[in-house]
Amino acid sequence: MGDFWGFGIIWVVLSVIADWIASIVGRHFYVFTASVQAQEGQAAASFLLMTVVPIFVFVVMMLFYALFRFRRRKGDTGSSTSQVKFNKAYVGLWVTLSLVVNLFLFVHPTASAMQVYWQEGQAYNKSSNELIVDVTAQQWGWSFSYPQYGIQESVDSNGNDVLYLPVDRPVKFVLNSYGDGDGLSEQIDVIHSFWIPAFGMKTDVIPGETRYEYITPTVISDTQQNGMMRVQCAEVCGPGHPYMESNLHVVSQSNFASWVQQQLKLQSGS
Amino acid sequence: MSVTPGNSPLQATGELPVVPRRRMSPPMKGVIWAAIGFLLLNSIVSGIDPDVLHSYVNQVSVVFGWMGAMVGWLFGVGGWDALVKPAFGFPLKWKETVGWRRYFEYSTDHKVIGIQYMVSSGLGFLIAGIAAMMMRLQLMSDHMWLFQYSKGYLTTVGVHGTIMMFSVGTVFMVGGLGNYLIPMMVGSNSSAFSRLSGISVWMVPAGIMTVAFSPLLGDWTTGWRGYQPLASQDGDGIIFYYLGVFILLLSSLIVALNLVATIVFKRAPGLTWNRLPMYAWGMLAVSFLNIIWIPEIMMTFILALLAKIVPLPLFTAVGSPMVYLQMFWLFGHPEVYIVVVPALALWMEILPVLSKKTLFARQWGVIGLVFVMLLSGMVWAHHLFPTQGNSTILPISFFTEMISIPTGFAFMVAIGTIWKSKFTLNTPSLLVLMSMFNFLIGGLTGVFLADPMVNMQLHDTFFVVGHFHYTIIGGMVFSSFAAMYYYLPKFSGRTFNDKWGQFGAYWIFIAFNATFFQFFIVGLRGMNRWVPVYPHYLMWQNFEISICAFLLGFGFLYNIGYIIWAWVKGPAAEENPWKAKTLEWYAPSPAVGTNFETEPQVVNGFYDYSDGAGEAVVFQS
Numbered sequence A: 001m002g003d004f005w006g007f008g009i010i011w012v013v014l015s016v017i018a019d020w021i022a023s024i025v026g027r028h029f030y031v032f033t034a035s036v037q038a039q040e041g042q043a044a045a046s047f048l049l050m051t052v053v054p055i056f057v058f059v060v061m062m063l064f065y066a067l068f069r070f071r072r073r074k075g076d077t078g079s080s081t082s083q084v085k086f087n088k089a090y091v092g093l094w095v096t097l098s099l100v101v102n103l104f105l106f107v108h109p110t111a112s113a114m115q116v117y118w119q120e121g122q123a124y125n126k127s128s129n130e131l132i133v134d135v136t137a138q139q140w141g142w143s144f145s146y147p148q149y150g151i152q153e154s155v156d157s158n159g160n161d162v163l164y165l166p167v168d169r170p171v172k173f174v175l176n177s178y179g180d181g182d183g184l185s186e187q188i189d190v191i192h193s194f195w196i197p198a199f200g201m202k203t204d205v206i207p208g209e210t211r212y213e214y215i216t217p218t219v220i221s222d223t224q225q226n227g228m229m230r231v232q233c234a235e236v237c238g239p240g241h242p243y244m245e246s247n248l249h250v251v252s253q254s255n256f257a258s259w260v261q262q263q264l265k266l267q268s269g270s
Numbered sequence B: 001m002s003v004t005p006g007n008s009p010l011q012a013t014g015e016l017p018v019v020p021r022r023r024m025s026p027p028m029k030g031v032i033w034a035a036i037g038f039l040l041l042n043s044i045v046s047g048i049d050p051d052v053l054h055s056y057v058n059q060v061s062v063v064f065g066w067m068g069a070m071v072g073w074l075f076g077v078g079g080w081d082a083l084v085k086p087a088f089g090f091p092l093k094w095k096e097t098v099g100w101r102r103y104f105e106y107s108t109d110h111k112v113i114g115i116q117y118m119v120s121s122g123l124g125f126l127i128a129g130i131a132a133m134m135m136r137l138q139l140m141s142d143h144m145w146l147f148q149y150s151k152g153y154l155t156t157v158g159v160h161g162t163i164m165m166f167s168v169g170t171v172f173m174v175g176g177l178g179n180y181l182i183p184m185m186v187g188s189n190s191s192a193f194s195r196l197s198g199i200s201v202w203m204v205p206a207g208i209m210t211v212a213f214s215p216l217l218g219d220w221t222t223g224w225r226g227y228q229p230l231a232s233q234d235g236d237g238i239i240f241y242y243l244g245v246f247i248l249l250l251s252s253l254i255v256a257l258n259l260v261a262t263i264v265f266k267r268a269p270g271l272t273w274n275r276l277p278m279y280a281w282g283m284l285a286v287s288f289l290n291i292i293w294i295p296e297i298m299m300t301f302i303l304a305l306l307a308k309i310v311p312l313p314l315f316t317a318v319g320s321p322m323v324y325l326q327m328f329w330l331f332g333h334p335e336v337y338i339v340v341v342p343a344l345a346l347w348m349e350i351l352p353v354l355s356k357k358t359l360f361a362r363q364w365g366v367i368g369l370v371f372v373m374l375l376s377g378m379v380w381a382h383h384l385f386p387t388q389g390n391s392t393i394l395p396i397s398f399f400t401e402m403i404s405i406p407t408g409f410a411f412m413v414a415i416g417t418i419w420k421s422k423f424t425l426n427t428p429s430l431l432v433l434m435s436m437f438n439f440l441i442g443g444l445t446g447v448f449l450a451d452p453m454v455n456m457q458l459h460d461t462f463f464v465v466g467h468f469h470y471t472i473i474g475g476m477v478f479s480s481f482a483a484m485y486y487y488l489p490k491f492s493g494r495t496f497n498d499k500w501g502q503f504g505a506y507w508i509f510i511a512f513n514a515t516f517f518q519f520f521i522v523g524l525r526g527m528n529r530w531v532p533v534y535p536h537y538l539m540w541q542n543f544e545i546s547i548c549a550f551l552l553g554f555g556f557l558y559n560i561g562y563i564i565w566a567w568v569k570g571p572a573a574e575e576n577p578w579k580a581k582t583l584e585w586y587a588p589s590p591a592v593g594t595n596f597e598t599e600p601q602v603v604n605g606f607y608d609y610s611d612g613a614g615e616a617v618v619f620q621s
């Protein structure tokens, strides 16, 4: 019994300490979050981390017990004194707990977080404030258009495709593979994945299908300031895949309005 | 050392094998026949191809040429003399030689075949390891420097992943250790399909070479999945990807059939299912997975190959670009359990022996292996969370989270066995503990990936790369090293110095964790996969990860070198140094020739170490 209680007490103490550390470190799991959705993912990840840490401590402690406590002493050649073949309580508890923990995790955060995300999408669609950005993926680049403002392809001063978003406004990305709907140009392209690391969400772009992604940016920043603020293709799509990225700027609502004007001027000027 | 007849169906004449008249070494003959086969079929197809603009070696002809080469190789290396001719009634002239030469020719001895599988697999490990080192070299900087074009780097990623998965992960512990150990473990002198097995092993080096030389035909950028529709745009090297993996899988399929038949039909009297060793259970579970899923992926590869060379629009937007990936992962997820189930089984095999304590809750260990096998076909689409439509996300996530339960049983059994034991700490047991530690991290990071919301961030980043290297290297490769040290006395009759063994174990353990734990962090910081260039802010961490990776590479070399040294020159070992009770330890060490002169009879379970427990095996003479 001694080993049992000793192990139990050390496990509880270490788990509490480790979970306390995890609660602090876990807050930075996503490193940098710049959207409502990234914060939700971050919360789910913290929760998972706090859940798995005691399991980790349990097994690792057991490995250390094997190394030190139960290690065969020099000169001892006999069989182990304990020869338990089965222990109902231990097995029953293990099976029940692993079932309960997993079912629990499925409900929260797995199903709950997805439900929140999907409901956000529905709410954004109903809101008059929603910004629609058409995103087109093509080997190897992104282009962005803003149908609500008549911007056909947003570019920066060097003529590179660029994504501008106003802070705190819900965005619906409409993701399509390049093509004019003739069924032929889509045919030649491959799968890409639309990812902005700081937004904590990625969605694949499938030739011939339309996909949607819903985001509300929360931080004013850009690619220059933070490398995680970038549009990156995440699914390998050929030799140009490493280069398939675009700059991203999240700006204040008023700066966004003036950027729109400037884009429109640029568009009519050329 | 002599080879005695009896375990080989070829010795029916009763003659003792003799060293035959010097003939050309079979692999040499195989290479020559392969060259002839290639030229022959490539020329024919090239000749009748109506397209006048094609080159002599073109997409279609190279496929047929490769088939010719494969048949030539398998015939030349022994299939013709030992299989084909006897099948048509010609007298069998093939004699098995003795000494080291028998490892370089066709054999029907499961132990020779096992070692051939292990060595071929080791060759794959080295080639793919060199590819890994080249990748890490390139990643030391954020711009191109080692490779000129990104497609060269991406080809290297593909070659690395493909050879590692299909010639190491799937092969070493199953074709290698499985072939070597299983007939002995069930008390038999041969495997069920020993002649077929003798030929299937030669597919492995051929498959490895096909993939390794694929860049000669042209770069391919799809990675180890060979995924369509991208593959159709890629260079012709992708053809060799499909063909090479196809033949490697065929080899594994034959291994699976052979192991299942051996376990089912060749068990010694008294070896009931209740007494079947844990490693045999592991092999049985894995082999069922192989038998179910390998044909599925082989068919997919045929479709993909046709889509490439005909070409057919099966997987483009006219067909559906999603189909290939779904088909791939339908196999691909069971594949990762094919890799890891043998490792779990090995823990349960070694731990009771080295802690001299009865295996705890044996039946739950078996249930775990079987349920992992059953569930593994229901979780594939978690590789596609950002790719699939919304409706399937939650069900797939559910099964994914559930599969951690039977996987956990292996931990439950292992821990229950260690508890209050007298744990002998030596190189193999240390490696098992390390494997448990690594696989634990692999499994717990899997909990994050199974959550779709979190997955949307982690997918296709280095977090995933860290996760699967933890399960595969951490779980399977560390267990394989444990097995090598544990069974060294059986293989060679020699043993190792525990100090140098433990030194090697700590070396790879520290270097491995230093390298791959940082994969998680760099992934969370925004490092995506399949890129030779990346944003500058990630450079220093990548630089330093690469240094750790090189240390790991040297650590593997050290261990392989040390095992080879001990195999050849190590101190002589006792017959049964670990005092194990399983049947393989009743066969002679080193195990050459007949396993059991008299038929063993199993009278007890193998893992009972309590005082009253009698011998597990008796021999009646």
Ligand code: HEM
Residues within 6 Å of the ligand: B129, B132, B133, B135, B136, B157, B158, B160, B161, B162, B164, B165, B168, B169, B222, B223, B224, B225, B465, B469, B472, B473, B477, B528, B529, B530, B531, B549, B552, B553
């Ligand atoms: C010396 C140790 C190893 C190192 C340093 C290493 C490193 C890497 C790196 C850097 C990648 C590229 C990740 C990416 O951009 O997607 C990779 C991919 C991969 N590795 Fe390893 N690796 C090692 C050993 C292994 C082993 C032993 C296996 C399996 C038995 C393995 C299986 C894979 C697979 C399947 C991929 C994915 C390839 C793909 O994306 O197509 N690796 N490895």
Ligand SMILES: [Cu+2]
Residues within 6 Å of the ligand: A137, A138, A139, A140, A191, A192, A193, A233, A234, A235, A236, A237, A241, A244
């Ligand atoms: Cu792309």
Ligand SMILES: [Cu+2]
Residues within 6 Å of the ligand: A192, A193, A233, A234, A235, A236, A237, A238, A240, A241, A242, A244
């Ligand atoms: Cu890409």
